[in-house]
Amino acid sequence: MERQFPKNVKQxxxxxxxxxxxxxxxxxxxxxxxxEQGREVTITAFLLGEKVQIEGEECIFVTGALQVKDSILEEIDPVITKxxxxxxxVESREYFHEMDIIGWFQTVPDRPLALSREMAKAHEKLMPEKNSLLILKGQEEELYFAYKFKELMEIxxxxxxxxxxxxxxxxMIRERRQIGVTPSEVVEDRAAKDFRSTIKGRMEVREQRRESRYVYxxxxxxxxxxxxxxxxxxxxxxxxxxxxxSIETLSSNMGANGSSGKNAQNNQDTQETQSQETQSQDAQNSDEQSDQQIAEQNGQGDQGENAGGTDEASQETNGGTTPDPSTIQEELQGSSEDYYVVQKGDTLDLISKKLYGTTSETDAICRMNGLKDGNLIFIGQKLLLP
Known part of the structure; x- marks a missing residue:
């Protein structure tokens, strides 16, 4: 089948x-x-796949990797040999079908990631084909090189x-014990991965809406x-x-009518007392009116929040999807002790107790299969066993 540009990709x-x-x-x-295993030593692997042209563009598809036996070395600049x-x-014909060796891979521990002269010479000697690959990884970095114009050029x-x-x-299933690595997503079903991504996206949208409502x-x-x-x-x-x-008026009257100063003073005291009582009563009425407005506004806000919560609940109920069992990965090859098929009514605790007689292996099963939420399993899913 002729290759096309993949649609489901990450750049x-x-x-x-x-x-x-x-x-x-x-x-x-x-x-x-x-x-991860080669952060203190060097590990080498060969890359398998094919080189094709799609719509006039040169493309390289890496669909397999084969670790070199006894490749864990402590040399500073180890390289591949003939x-x-x-x-x-020979080994690629056993594990991989219709794939060619198109390059090699090597870890670079405890030093800056860079192409050495020894690597370039070894590549030119053993893999002089156009667009053959070299991938270097180390210190959570990576470099990709393609051989063109008679030299390795960084991509x-x-x-x-x-x-x-x-x-x-x-x-990966057959070699995991030999390489000493516990894969986190070796046999994770594509349907399960897509399902978890969908749930995560919906939770993020709901959280954003909730925060917006609180701010409003x-x-x-x-x-x-x-x-x-x-x-x-x-x-x-x-x-x-x-x-x-009122005070200014009383003071003016007192100055104009000196003989009636005592009576004016009494009148002023009376008016001040009445004014203070009126001011106190008005302030109390104003505070009551403000409290009533705040209570009404809080009532409206609670109604809006309840309405929003109902809408979200409805959306989550109608928007949930169940992965179609027909989309699950092809059955794993290997002995039946390497994996377990989820049955109806299974939970991780029940599976752990069924296989090991205790629920203490639940966390190990989660880590083995890259499950962040142990409740996200479904019937027919294949789980690696620790």
Whole structure:
């Protein structure tokens, strides 16, 4: 079947260089596991796949990786040898079908990631074909090189693509004990992965809506409080001006009528007392009015929040999907002790107790299968066993 540009891809780095490099998801996972193991020693592997042209563009598809036996070395700059290449060609026919060796991979521990002169010479001697690959990983970094114009040239980026890859899947299961790595996503079903991604996306959208609603209600409440304070302040200011005018009037009358000073003083005291009582009563009424407005606004906010919660609950009920069992990965190859098929009514605790007689292995099963939420399993799913 003729290759086409993959649709389900993830871009890493700047992919404007030629050739385009596509690394299958299982291969990327396997190389990352080797990089974790090779942070103190050097590990080598050969890359398998094919080189094609799609719509006039040169493309390289890496769909397999084969670790070199006894490749864990402590040399500063170990390189591939002709004997290792010939051995890899024989082993590739056992594990991988219709794939050619198109490059090699190596970890670079405890030093800056860079192409050494020894690596370049070894590549030119053993893999002088156009667009043959070299991938270096180390210190959570990676470099991709393609051999063109008679030298290894760095490629700025690549794609990770997703497709059924039973050959690589079976190889990872068979070799996991030899390489000493526990895969986190070796046999994770594509349907399960997509389902968890969908659930995560919906939870993020719901959280954003909830935060927006809280910000809106808080803003409305602050506006109401500021308005209430402003109204109360204006009322008190008018009353203070009224009292001040009364005092000035009384003082003027006292100056004009000296003989009636005592009576004017009594009248002033009476008016001040009445003004203060009126001011106190008005302030109390204004505070009651402000409290009533705030209570009404809080009532409206609670109704809006309840309505929003109902809508979200409805959306989550109608929007949930169950993965179609027909989309699950092809059955794993290997002995039945390597994996367990989820049955109706199974939970991780029940599976652990059924297989090991205790629930203490639940966390180990989660880590083995890359499950962040142990409740997200479904009937027919295949789980690696620790």
């Amino acid at each position: 890493i780095g700047n992919v404007s260089d030629s050739p385009r490099i596509y690394v299958e998801d299982y291969v990327e996972t396997f190389l990352n596991q080797l990089e 004997e290792e290449l010939e051995t890899a060609k 700025g980026g690549h794609y990770i693509f997703y497709e059924k890859n039973p050959d690589m899947q079976s190889y 209600l808080t803003s409305v409440l602050l506006v109401v409080i500021v308005l209430a304070i402003g109204i109360s302040t204006m009322n008190n200011y008018d009353k203070m001006n009224s009292v001040q005018n």
